Amino acid sequence: MLGDGEETPSRSELLSMVKRNSKLLGKTVLDEENSSDVERDPRFWHDVLDLYFFRGKESRRRQDDDLVFLVRKLGSQGYGSNDDKEDVSPYFVRRWAPKLDNVVGEISVDVDWRRSFYLNLIAHTSFTVTVAICSHQELLNHQAARDTPLSPIYKVVKTVYASPTRVNFQLDSKKEAETKPAYPDICFSVDDFDSTFDAVVLTETDHCYCVLLNADGGAAFPVDNKQHDSSSTDSSSRRTDTSNANTKNTKLTLFSGFVSYQMVRDAYDGILFSKSRFGSLLAFRNSPGKTDRLYMKGPGGRGEVDVAVSGVADQSHQDPGPFSPVVSKRGFGIGSIVRKAAAVATVAAKHAYAAAAASSSLDEEMVPLKCCLMSISLPWEYIANDLLFKPNPHIAGWATGRASFGLILPDPVE
Structure with a gap:
């Protein structure tokens, strides 16, 4: 699991991992030769989502939006099926919690973790x-x-x-x-x-x-916080540092x-x-x-x-x-x-x-x-x-x- 037994990666480092494993974006037919096993591994996307929006340092600093969006797997509880069942929303929303597993609970098996990460990356960008x-x-x-x-x-x-x-x-x-x-x-x-x-x-x-x-701005534009003092415990100070560091042109x-x-x-x-x-x-x-x-x-x-x-x-x-x-x-x-x-x-x-x-x-x-x-x-x-x-x-x-x-x-x- 990402982050176990070692220092938690920063958002910049996590986003670099995501870029390396995002070759399937926009493709309706998956090319087995051009896609890595990691890119299709739901556990990888579960861990990236957890670290990026729940357990990571930056996610604890910036809680201006506490909504988490989770995309259902196709066919989960009727979503994406062709029968006459009542329509099921392709996603559901939860409130933020310190741990991702506490947010999802027993319905974890119904979540498309890859799409959930991308959806939250978009939703938490300004x-x-x-x-x-x-x-x-x-x-x-x-x-x-x-x-x-x-x-x-x-x-x-x-x-x-x-x-x-x-x-x-x-x-x-x-x-x-x-x-x-x-x-x-x-x-x-x-x-x-x-x-x-x-x-x-x-x-x-x-x-x-x-x-x-x-x-x-926001989640899609992570700030490299290595230049800041990560040992500070003042949350308001950390928010100020993040804001100041993110004043570069990101449009x-x-x-x-x-x-x-x-x-x-x-x-x-x-x-x-x-x-x-x-x-x-x-x-x-x-x-x-x-x-x-x-x-x-x-x-x-x-x-x-x-x-x-x-x-x-x-x-x-x-x-x-x-x-x-x-x-x-x-x-x-x-x-x-x-x-x-x-x-x-x-x-x-x-x-x-x-x-x-x-x-x-x-x-x-x-x-x-x-x-x-x-x-x-x-x-x-x-x-x-x-x-x-x-x-x-x-x-x-x-x-x-x-x-x-x-x-x-x-x-x-x-």
């Missing part, structure tokens, strides 16, 4: 998503010559968390969400997507909607793509047309602000982006509404507050339409489109492979390595 509006022409120039500068017109950076669970957001007024297992896909959801990306509006035909997912891009305004517009119009049967522009005018879901396939078919798209209504001629007679004890009218908020929204909408009108052609009305990212999903093997093996050169600007991706229309409305 990620950020960048959503931006860029000029299509500048993107083309940048792709043709990497030294061409590229600055986003607008961007939002948001911390997201990897999860084997998919959140299906409802776009009606109730804003409800249902969750269900997504594994073997890993999802990065934005619960407050409507407020986080409220200002991400495409207002010109040259605009592109850009999405990047970066890993930037790694896992997903990068953009889609043009016209692609978004055509897909959005197609949905409205199928629902209204009266034409896209007429449908927009009859239901301003209507939000619909668009699925965008990643570059090369890798991954999927779920975006809530809505047309920004022209409020230049709308009445903000009657004055509210309700007044607080301090003399502030609720009506005046509502009108001020409405005025801010109106100004934003006017600016969007002014920009759109300035760049639109005579034969088609320019419709500003608000695009709110709800989630990104990627197969776990793609993520694990990138975290272990993708080169991590100096990132010259946030737009390095971008490629276009395509739109997928939802199922036709009956």
Whole structure:
């Protein structure tokens, strides 16, 4: 067993072992000649998981997330079977404990230890998503010559968390969400997507909607702690040391793509047309602000982006509404507050339409489109492979390595 009778390996040393035994990642047909016995040995992966997330020095220092994800073996308790039994989740979750065997107990025989290690490596890594509006022409120039500068017109950076669970957001007024297992896909959801990306509006035909997912710290970026005093018993001091040592550039891009305004517009119009049967522009005018879901396939078919798209209504001629007679004890009218908020929204909408009108052609009305990212999903093997093996050169600007991706229309409305 790893770690028995000798000093416990560090996370860096363990990750080196994992890299040497990860040749099967992404392969559906196992090549017996190119895979080692260790790579297929469940005991090896059990021990690596135990040392990396339970008994290792680093795992005891960093307890910001005490959830442990354990993947079931195919066929275990009905999972992966083809019969009519009730669906069984491909994984289960436990709370952290000092020893892995105490967490799993008698169901250890049902655990796929190899996949469990990779899933926890992903789940305990930190990620950020960048959503931006860029000029299509500048993107083309940048792709043709990497030294061409590229600055986003607008961007939002948001911390997201990897999860084997998919959140299906409802776009009606109730804003409800249902969750269900997504594994073997890993999802990065934005619960407050409507407020986080409220200002991400495409207002010109040259605009592109850009999405990047970066890993930037956590379990996949172990710190070499040999330079630190391992004899210290102050846990807060150890956490500080780990944080300071991990300030080097560790950003790694896992997903990068953009889609043009016209692609978004055509897909959005197609949905409205199928629902209204009266034409896209007429449908927009009859239901301003209507939000619909668009699925965008990643570059090369890798991954999927779920975006809530809505047309920004022209409020230049709308009445903000009657004055509210309700007044607080301090003399502030609720009506005046509502009108001020409405005025801010109106100004934003006017600016969007002014920009759109300035760049639109005579034969088609320019419709500003608000695009709110709800989630990104990627197969776990793609993520694990990138975290272990993708080169991590100096990132010259946030737009390095971008490629276009395509739109997928939802199922036709009956």
